[in-house]
Amino acid sequence: xxxxxxxxxxxxxxxxxxxxxxxxPFAATTIEWLIVGTSxxxxxxxxxxxxVYAERKVCAAFQQRLGPMRVGPWGLLxxxxxxxxxxxxxxxxxxxxxxxxxxxxxxIVIIASFLAISVIPFAPGLQSLDFDIGVFYLTxxxxxxxxxxxxxxxxxxxxxxxIGAMRSxxxxxxxxxxxxxxxxxxxxxxxxxxxxxxxxxxxxAWFIFSGHIPAIIAFIVFVxxxxxxxxxxxxxxxxxxxxxxxxxxxxxxxIKFAFFFLAEYINLFIISGVATTVFLGGxxxxxxxxxxxxxxxxxxxxPVVWFFMKVFGVIFIIMWFKxxxxxxxxxxxxxxxxKYLLPINxxxxxxxxxxxxxxxxx
Amino acid sequence: xxxxxxxxxxxxxxxxxEYLVNMGPQHPSTHGVLRMLVRLEGEKVLNIQPHVGYIHSxxxxxxxxxxxxxxxxxxxxxxxxxxxxxxxAVALCVENALQVEVPDRVKYIRTIMDxxxxxxxxxxxxxxxxxxxxxxxxxxxxxxxxxxILDIFEETCGARLTVNYNTPGxxxxxxxxxxxxxxxxxxxxxxxxxxxxxxxLSGNVIFRERTGGIGxxxxxxxxxxxxxxxxxxxxxxxxxxxKHQPYSxxxxxxxxxxxxxxxxxxxxxEVRIKEMYESLSILEQLIDNIxxxxxxxxxxxxxxxxxxxxxxxxxxxxxxxxxxxxxxxKKNPYRLKFRSPGFSNLFALNSMVKGHKIADLxxxxxxxxxxxxxxxx
Amino acid sequence: xxxxxxxxxSIFKGLWTLLIGMKVTGKYFFTPxxxxxxxxxxxxxxxxxFERFRGEVIMTHNAGNEHKCTGCGICEINCPNGSIExxxxxxxxQEGKKKRIIDQHIYHLGMCTFxxxxxxxxxxxxxxxxxxxxxxxxxxxxxxxxxxxPGSKISEGVKE
Numbered sequence: 001x002x003x004x005x006x007x008x009x010x011x012x013x014x015x016x017x018x019x020x021x022x023x024x025p026f027a028a029t030t031i032e033w034l035i036v037g038t039s040x041x042x043x044x045x046x047x048x049x050x051x052v053y054a055e056r057k058v059c060a061a062f063q064q065r066l067g068p069m070r071v072g073p074w075g076l077l078x079x080x081x082x083x084x085x086x087x088x089x090x091x092x093x094x095x096x097x098x099x100x101x102x103x104x105x106x107x108i109v110i111i112a113s114f115l116a117i118s119v120i121p122f123a124p125g126l127q128s129l130d131f132d133i134g135v136f137y138l139t140x141x142x143x144x145x146x147x148x149x150x151x152x153x154x155x156x157x158x159x160x161x162x163i164g165a166m167r168s169x170x171x172x173x174x175x176x177x178x179x180x181x182x183x184x185x186x187x188x189x190x191x192x193x194x195x196x197x198x199x200x201x202x203x204x205a206w207f208i209f210s211g212h213i214p215a216i217i218a219f220i221v222f223v224x225x226x227x228x229x230x231x232x233x234x235x236x237x238x239x240x241x242x243x244x245x246x247x248x249x250x251x252x253x254x255i256k257f258a259f260f261f262l263a264e265y266i267n268l269f270i271i272s273g274v275a276t277t278v279f280l281g282g283x284x285x286x287x288x289x290x291x292x293x294x295x296x297x298x299x300x301x302x303p304v305v306w307f308f309m310k311v312f313g314v315i316f317i318i319m320w321f322k323x324x325x326x327x328x329x330x331x332x333x334x335x336x337x338x339k340y341l342l343p344i345n346x347x348x349x350x351x352x353x354x355x356x357x358x359x360x361x362x
Numbered sequence: 363x364x365x366x367x368x369x370x371x372x373x374x375x376x377x378x379x380e381y382l383v384n385m386g387p388q389h390p391s392t393h394g395v396l397r398m399l400v401r402l403e404g405e406k407v408l409n410i411q412p413h414v415g416y417i418h419s420x421x422x423x424x425x426x427x428x429x430x431x432x433x434x435x436x437x438x439x440x441x442x443x444x445x446x447x448x449x450x451a452v453a454l455c456v457e458n459a460l461q462v463e464v465p466d467r468v469k470y471i472r473t474i475m476d477x478x479x480x481x482x483x484x485x486x487x488x489x490x491x492x493x494x495x496x497x498x499x500x501x502x503x504x505x506x507x508x509x510x511i512l513d514i515f516e517e518t519c520g521a522r523l524t525v526n527y528n529t530p531g532x533x534x535x536x537x538x539x540x541x542x543x544x545x546x547x548x549x550x551x552x553x554x555x556x557x558x559x560x561x562x563l564s565g566n567v568i569f570r571e572r573t574g575g576i577g578x579x580x581x582x583x584x585x586x587x588x589x590x591x592x593x594x595x596x597x598x599x600x601x602x603x604x605k606h607q608p609y610s611x612x613x614x615x616x617x618x619x620x621x622x623x624x625x626x627x628x629x630x631x632e633v634r635i636k637e638m639y640e641s642l643s644i645l646e647q648l649i650d651n652i653x654x655x656x657x658x659x660x661x662x663x664x665x666x667x668x669x670x671x672x673x674x675x676x677x678x679x680x681x682x683x684x685x686x687x688x689x690x691x692k693k694n695p696y697r698l699k700f701r702s703p704g705f706s707n708l709f710a711l712n713s714m715v716k717g718h719k720i721a722d723l724x725x726x727x728x729x730x731x732x733x734x735x736x737x738x739x
Numbered sequence: 740x741x742x743x744x745x746x747x748x749s750i751f752k753g754l755w756t757l758l759i760g761m762k763v764t765g766k767y768f769f770t771p772x773x774x775x776x777x778x779x780x781x782x783x784x785x786x787x788x789f790e791r792f793r794g795e796v797i798m799t800h801n802a803g804n805e806h807k808c809t810g811c812g813i814c815e816i817n818c819p820n821g822s823i824e825x826x827x828x829x830x831x832x833q834e835g836k837k838k839r840i841i842d843q844h845i846y847h848l849g850m851c852t853f854x855x856x857x858x859x860x861x862x863x864x865x866x867x868x869x870x871x872x873x874x875x876x877x878x879x880x881x882x883x884x885x886x887x888x889p890g891s892k893i894s895e896g897v898k899e
Contacts, residue, residue, distance in 0.1 A: 059498075061771055062768050064773065066776060066778070236496070320764065320768075323764060324763075325496070325497055326566065326568050326572065327496030328571075329721045344750075431817075432856065436819065506775045518791070520789075521853065524854075538791070561760060562763045566757065566760050567756045567757060
């Protein structure tokens with residue numbers, strides 16, 4: 001099996017053929033599921049740890065200081081130390097809490113993240129689910145996370161957690177709309193909902209360049225709505241509510257709290273992943289139409305590296321938001337969505353439809 | 363564990379639409395140990411009852427057993443952010459009682475240290491305000507700039523916060539030879555940083571939405587409650603002691619008293635930012651012209667004030683701070699009373715917050731700039 | 740129509756202020772060599788405190804283990820909260836007169852407020868403020884220090 005770093009289709013095809021030769025089709029499929037599931041679990045775990053460390057270092061750089069430096073060289077083992085600490089903590093459950101819902105809430109949030117991460121194309125051939133309604137599936141599945149948050153607030157038997165969960169639920173539901181509409185704008189431009197088609201269509205130029213004004217507006221709206229979706233940045237009223245409570249995960253400790261914490265960072269990765277796939281070309285290198293030599297130079301870097309570079313770029317912008325702006329009040333969050341982002345989105349879709357019809361794009 | 367008994371409640375008398383929440387003594391946004399009972403209806407605040415006294419140390423009673431130079435070292439632990447101004451209040455009170463005239467050099471240095479303290483206090487206020495509102499980087503930017511002032515204090519006075527540099531009759535020792543250069547460097551550096559404060563926080567549309575029109579304190583309320591300092595001046599109350607009853611070198615400098623008529627949180631914020639600019643200009647006027655002379659007048663070893671009552675007020679970063687000494691001729695005062703600005707400012711909070719939401723409560727309390735040891739003494 | 744134009748203008752103005760705020764933090768992110776923090780326990784060798792910094796009260800001894808404290812007790816009177824206890828004793832001078840010398844100058848570091856009044860009041864300049872600030876101990880009795888070193892005596896020529 002040749003390992004081509006530029007195109008994984010041969011690699012995955014060879015594994016598939018090899019398994020089918022050795023085992024029965026049922027066993028082969030089951031083993032494939034196990035391989036994919038485990039690799040996603042490993043990826044999520046590692047990436048979660050890396051993102052937490054990166055956030056602390058980036059935050060420190062904005063604040064003119066150094067960040068974690070003592071645990072391991074340059075503080076690299078800091079997140080592992082934090083994780084071990086969280087594992088060792090006692091799991092306290094409030095007495096009158098609804099046991100079943102209380103235990104299941106963190107898992108629902110993580111499952112929603114897993115479902116969403118499975119459609120993102122990392123490289124040609126490295127995409128586990130390729131529906132022809134990919135975008136639609138993604139928006140549907142990312143709404144499942146709200147259930148987890150509401151359950152966490154409700155089952156804690158704590159009226160302040162309930163208030164925090166209600167606020168968070170209202171916020172996420174509203175911003176789902178903006179996220180979906182801005183993705184829809186790009187679906188109008190690309191002509192298909194399938195992620196691999198969307199990425200292939202950006203071979204000549206990324207959508208944010210070829211779709212000029214409507215695409216840029218959609219990108220800005222998507223990034224803003226995405227940070228609100230993940231309860232991050234200036235929209236973190238639910239969890240940084242140090243004024244009165246600690247939000248919906250007040251009563252969680254130990255590994256369950258680690259799930260919520262990890263889910264937030266994985267959601268951040270998902271939003272960035274979707275933004276790069278739909279707006280910035282996914283794993284496509286930067287091509288400019290007809291400049292053959294330039295394109296050839298850009299092709300030298302493997303697509304996997306392109307993908308992660310772009311994802312880290314968008315993650316950096318989202319982190320920049322968090323560490324610069326003060327928090328919005330809850331009525332201001334909802335005002336922003338319903339009175340500003342939604343009309344802009346609707347007007348933008350119209351504009352994009354006009355642009356596509358008149359072929360006024362690159 | 364004691365058994366829990368069920369109590370049958372007459373539900374007719376239960377008020378289920380309001381609930382009482384305790385923002386306890388330990389809280390990240392109350393700037394110290396302050397307990398507040400907040401009565402809420404849903405999200406709206408109906409009433410606030412502050413409970414003070416969690417850090418009461420009996421400073422006024424302790425002062426009845428100390429001599430006057432010893433009292434000065436205790437005053438800079440009350441409002442620790444304007445330590446120098448508290449020290450100066452007691453020193454001036456004693457000097458006026460004993461009819462001692464300090465040399466000009468002392469007056470200039472005292473005023474320069476005052477303005478540096480005021481700048482340091484406003485810097486800390488700004489950075490904590492940003493942090494309360496959620497912009498966590500402002501905390502570090504404010505502290506980074508404040509470090510330069512604290513280095514100046516440390517080089518000349520020996521301590522960063524509890525400076526204890528004043529004594530009745532002058533200063534403890536002369537200024538360090540590096541003092542003038544450091545202050546001039548700081549002025550130049552800080553003038554480039556103040557516009558950044560505006561760009562990061564004041565100009566930000568999110569911040570303006572959260573503070574504009576919130577926490578209205580009318581002029582008559584400000585006068586009734588005795589709200590002085592920048593909080594009072596933002597309601598149009600002209601109360602700057604440096605203008606009305608100048609002391610030390612204030613008669614010799616030109617500066618504006620910043621008054622704003624909008625009475626809301628954003629006005630209180632902007633008054634303090636403009637005061638920082640005024641402090642910088644006062645420093646520029648004074649730093650090059652420090653006259654030569656002695657750094658203290660020779661006083662007796664044991665100071666005994668004549669019998670009577672003496673009062674002295676100064677303008678700290680929070681408002682008007684007053685020292686009232688009743689002396690019966692001995693070396694300890696008979697009774698010492700401090701009029702602290704925080705005490706009056708805090709109890710105006712109730713009228714400012716009615717009808718607003720919980721998130722606004724934090725914003726309003728931050729702009730009042732409370733230091734709880736100042737309130738509790 | 741006018742309110743619609745104001746609405747559009749307010750969106751752009753708001754966005755512009757947000758971008759200016761991001762520019763300020765971004766400027767500090769991209770210049771990490773201007774970081775202002777120091778890594779404290781690792782930089783102890785290079786740490787220099789200011790000479791007037793009030794870290795603790797120490798009694799200066801010269802090379803011959805001599806100090807300048809006469810045991811007058813003025814520092815004890817001036818201390819606001821009794822952090823200094825002077826225990827003096829009598830000794831005979833060469834002429835046979837009784838003189839007071841210092842036996843133990845006890846300093847309660849745990850109670851000291853570092854107000855500098857004792858240093859200022861000392862008539863001979865025997866005690867000064869040292870720059871050491873690392874006073875954390877495991878056992879509270881280690882905070883009660885005796886400032887005059889064992890075996891030291893007052894140097895010649897120190898006037899009362």
